Amino acid sequence: MTDRAAEVRRKASRPPALVMVLALAGLAVFVVPLLGLLARTPWQDLPQLLTEDVVADALRLSLIASLGATAISTVIGVPLALVLARVDFPGRPIVRGLVLLPLVIPPVVGGAALLFALGRRGVIGAPLYEATGLVLPFSTWGVIIATTFVAMPFLVITVEGALRNLDPRFEGAAASLGAGRWTVLRRVTLPMIAPSLAAGLLLTWARALGEFGATITFAGNLQGRTQTLPLAVFVALESDRDTAVALSLIMVAISLTVLVVLRERWWRSG
């Protein structure tokens, strides 16, 4: 009886057949390229391919760059989101637009802009070089900066949205209980937006891992210094297809694992 009820309910909530067919087509968009990759994988040579220097270097750099960009985005992106959500200042719409810009402009353009600003002859880069001898382009820091530029908007917009949806009375209640601003932020505001913060961090990290255009433009493509996984794939496709496939597989495996595991945990509670 209960089984039957469950069965009926399941059928009643199922979308029409046409929707199911279109949904399958939608799924195919994601699955087909992955099948292509798996079909082309030289499974026997894989262990040896994965231990190549190029692969290890690229993996290490990709982890440094994506985690570094996520960390920097947390330290400066969350405060930016707080200001955008809570401080009413003239020009706020323009600042919001600026934050979203990296999502819209081609990463190559972003990389070029970074080069004009932070390059050795750039507006900020030149005085920086003269003062400290530091050269950002074509360095690992350059990779992190380019990646942050492209990925941080995801964190800022996710966190700002969550802050604007947070009932201000929670913070008011905390203040009326004697909590100063830092305490309110630490014990009420941030914990209450934690699911969105986690989702934003995940999106930021995912975008950072796949970053290509801004990095290659601003930081170049030097193995062991600026060549991340996507860059290494790009190069290997021209010369050594098997290595390209191996690199691609690594990215797919890391991304899929993280997305499935963390998404399940964080977004469900959000």
Next chain:
Amino acid sequence: MNSGLDAHLVAGRENGFTVDVRLEVAPGHTAALLGPNGAGKSTVVSVLAGLMPLDAGQISLDGRALDDPARSLFVPPEERGIGVVFQDYVLFPHLTVSENVAFGLRSRKVPRHEAADRAAQWLERLGLAGMGDRKPRDLSGGQAQRVALARALIAEPLLLLLDEPLAALDATTRVELRRTLDDHLEHFAGPRLLITHDPTEAFLLADQVHVMEDGAVTQVGTADDIRLRPRTPYIADLAGSNLVEGTASNGIVATTTHDLHVGDTHIAGTVLATIHPRAISIHRHQPEGSPRNTWETAVIRIEHYGDRVRLQTGDPLALTAEITPNAVEALALVEGASVWVSIKATEIGVEAD
């Protein structure tokens, strides 16, 4: 300096009128601010709690100025010492009940263990022993209200502000909790301000009721002052209901002086009967008809409010009735006249008290 709350609140609202309210509440007293939605009650909560600044006027609590625009003085909410039980309680959903209650102590750097111990004591005092590890979402409305009360009181505030503390509850729970709330308020020695839209709540819990309409206080007085001598048509409508306490059994509510027939034949025990003034008919001679309640009495007072007239009747049951000026004329009613009152049993609302 004066102890208690002494405030003159002037604050513009984003959409519309300005709130201009004077409030004085002595320690140990409960004042109610009674008004309909949109009267500006939440603005009063916001400015008192320090979540919004005053435009003019001043707030002082136990002689200490909290907000005084003329002197550019503004004390932030965390330094005011005002305990607030917010509408819908606003318990922190990510903290346990115990952490919610201990929040005010932790904010004042009380060590974790001591704060947890004191929170447990408060929970026990409010009948919530053993619930400290629950999350707010696992509480009933009544339990959440008591947690909110404990959270506000643990910080030993100088003023307790209750914003619609019963509105989130269903009718049965509301009656039950109104009584326990009354007990808990007794234990708080400072001034208490109750914000509500429910006249019954205001009349039963407060010593003094401030009626608020369109941002201004239109009448201040005891429950009886306001029920029996409402000063505006709104107050007459809102607050003019007759409240009669009695003991119910088999469809009869027995008061000390008179028995009322009521529609509800199942309710028993101590009850509160409400009779709207418009549900009371006045007759010159003894009426014969369906109304189960008829008795002879005298007109004590006649008051005119525009197109309505309120009559106060005398023994055996003092009631306020509302009729038209035409009826007064047709029946040749004057103060002291002998009349008959009739009320249909089904017009009498009864709830457990």
